[in-house]
Amino acid sequence: MDDLDVYKQQGFGNISGFGERPALLIVDFCVVFNDPNLFGGGNISDAIANTRRLLECARNKKLPVAFTRIVYADDGSDVGVFGKKAKGLEKLTEDVAINQIVPELEPVPGEYIVRKTQPSAFFGTGLLGWLILNKVDTVVVTGCTTSGCVRASVIDSMSNNYLTIVATDGVGDRAIGPHEANLFDMGQKYADLMSCDEIVAALSKQKAPG
Amino acid sequence: MDDLDVYKQQGFGNISGFGERPALLIVDFCVVFNDPNLFGGGNISDAIANTRRLLECARNKKLPVAFTRIVYADDGSDVGVFGKKAKGLEKLTEDVAINQIVPELEPVPGEYIVRKTQPSAFFGTGLLGWLILNKVDTVVVTGCTTSGCVRASVIDSMSNNYLTIVATDGVGDRAIGPHEANLFDMGQKYADLMSCDEIVAALSKQKAPG
Amino acid sequence: MDDLDVYKQQGFGNISGFGERPALLIVDFCVVFNDPNLFGGGNISDAIANTRRLLECARNKKLPVAFTRIVYADDGSDVGVFGKKAKGLEKLTEDVAINQIVPELEPVPGEYIVRKTQPSAFFGTGLLGWLILNKVDTVVVTGCTTSGCVRASVIDSMSNNYLTIVATDGVGDRAIGPHEANLFDMGQKYADLMSCDEIVAALSKQKAPG
């Protein structure tokens, strides 16, 4: 019996579904994560290109859109244990060029920028309150890395009882093994897996929220 | 360049270290997760046996010890999206036999039992307040599953700035692929990986906290 | 210029309003808080009687209903600083008679019981996830004490971006000075103040949620 059979036999891997009020959450697509000499590489550039299509669709449908960035204080006073495990994180401050959202996905006014210091987009941020304010019931997640900040954000999205959709080709990672392994875990236990095209198709069928 | 080289080159996988006031966190070692016909299997039984040695050491050293259980209301009023992805979770109520902590690890008075409804031991629980109350700086994690509630709890432990240690042979999973993949992710980004024997040795060198 | 004028001049005290999907939150109406020789007194008994009418209305309208109780572990392992400030709190364990919800308001299956260790109904509990699961946008609060667990819960409800309504005669306190002072603060900054009759009237005008 292989791994997938075990999960199936034990009742995992069901579809949780797509609700009526989706929002798009774009995790950490900043310059630093799109440069293989910094924290990027792997399939991250492709994921950015795919996310661009999804972002255009979300804007056309006037969905709530949020972006995350990792931002530490200039003096490093809020860099903690995460910065011990991963050297160089402390360079991700507000104004440095490498820490701006990639130009392909530049936010427009009214889109929400979440500044965070930890993997999850929800940890120590206003994201949850913003989702509640916007009466969201479904969180569509793209971004990077699949095995890092995407995975952590997806766990918290599901734990807060949002229907959660991971865009399989809108998330990327510096290495493909962890990318695949984390898609498996998320699909079995936390989120539905859909391609960007499938998500665009699903959004196109939706009525505008009342 | 293989995955590990990428992580090394980009600055991941450093040691965050062992602090002065460790606590032991034992995640979801309940009967249901030690039965391959329910949610168990894989290397979970071995992880329980290894955790027993670690628990004895922690009790001898009078460390704070916490256990988690997944517990839903009898009427299912608090089963949400997690229960949609994983069928059968809703059976994990307070009093059913399968949802008791395994006899090998039965808690003693003064040890803290965390009831949770989501993967992370921190989500919607009093665990963080209990760690602060006990002036803990290091969280040693055992339990199951490696790819599920352990991983989620480790992310939150690190995100709260606790030095976090995963007991590599004290955590287990129903399938070995996800177990290994999640150990890799955690070791690179969130926690130090040590065997139960290495942790026992580290604890033995420590002075009692002031 | 009296206090109220200052608040008015500075822009406080506006109405935030009643949304489309209200829930009823009943805070800590347990036997111990309805006994003047324990933690009760003042106008708490009246508030329970008024809440009963509101609860009947909520049940007729099939609104989500949640109750809170303060519940500590039998061994006291989760009693922290709150128990240092208020002696006797540690007696509020799961099974003692004084810590059961008052018979006038006995919950029925499907109503959600929140066990908490701190003033706020949101702190370390699953309440927020339950509100999201039930697509709530408005939290109507009754309970006790106005200056304690009600106030703390109202701050968190508003901070999470729920429209928040305090039932002025459905909340009570052991002493009237703090009761009045906290109604003032909440009405100016966090919540709309309405009597139970006004809330029943508002609910009667609502359509059932879609």
Add this chain to the structure above:
Amino acid sequence: MDDLDVYKQQGFGNISGFGERPALLIVDFCVVFNDPNLFGGGNISDAIANTRRLLECARNKKLPVAFTRIVYADDGSDVGVFGKKAKGLEKLTEDVAINQIVPELEPVPGEYIVRKTQPSAFFGTGLLGWLILNKVDTVVVTGCTTSGCVRASVIDSMSNNYLTIVATDGVGDRAIGPHEANLFDMGQKYADLMSCDEIVAALSKQKAPG
């Protein structure tokens, strides 16, 4: 029997005490809250002057120091229910002059600036992680307003099991009635009340943390 007698008889109002690793938390002492024509008035200016003495002491003792500011996005995308109750809050953006910390208390590098959108300094912020990182056990609170962001922050500090000290003459409010009423509530249930001079004296007796 007056209010205070009721509290005393029921076991409230005990001293929780001063720990070994205090931090200073300065809440919302920004220009806008020191101007009676904006959100200021009452005894806030005096509280700033008293806080300055306390801040100097904290710096001499090299205690961790955190400041909070309310900061909304320039496009208002994160202004929620709080902004409905209190008109004008949405003007508190990152760069406007009225929203800078008062010059008397200008932070120095290494001091932590918490940006928040809700009353509590803990809500959706990194404050808790910063306290854990700095191994704090005692939070000394000054700032404004006593009945607003100070009260909310004190509840959360205590709820997280920090020994909490309110500097009675280091906190201020636009109106004295709510200031006094909230000092009463906090002193009875959540925090110890000490003057700035008493706190300076207590800090002077402490050894530097190990």
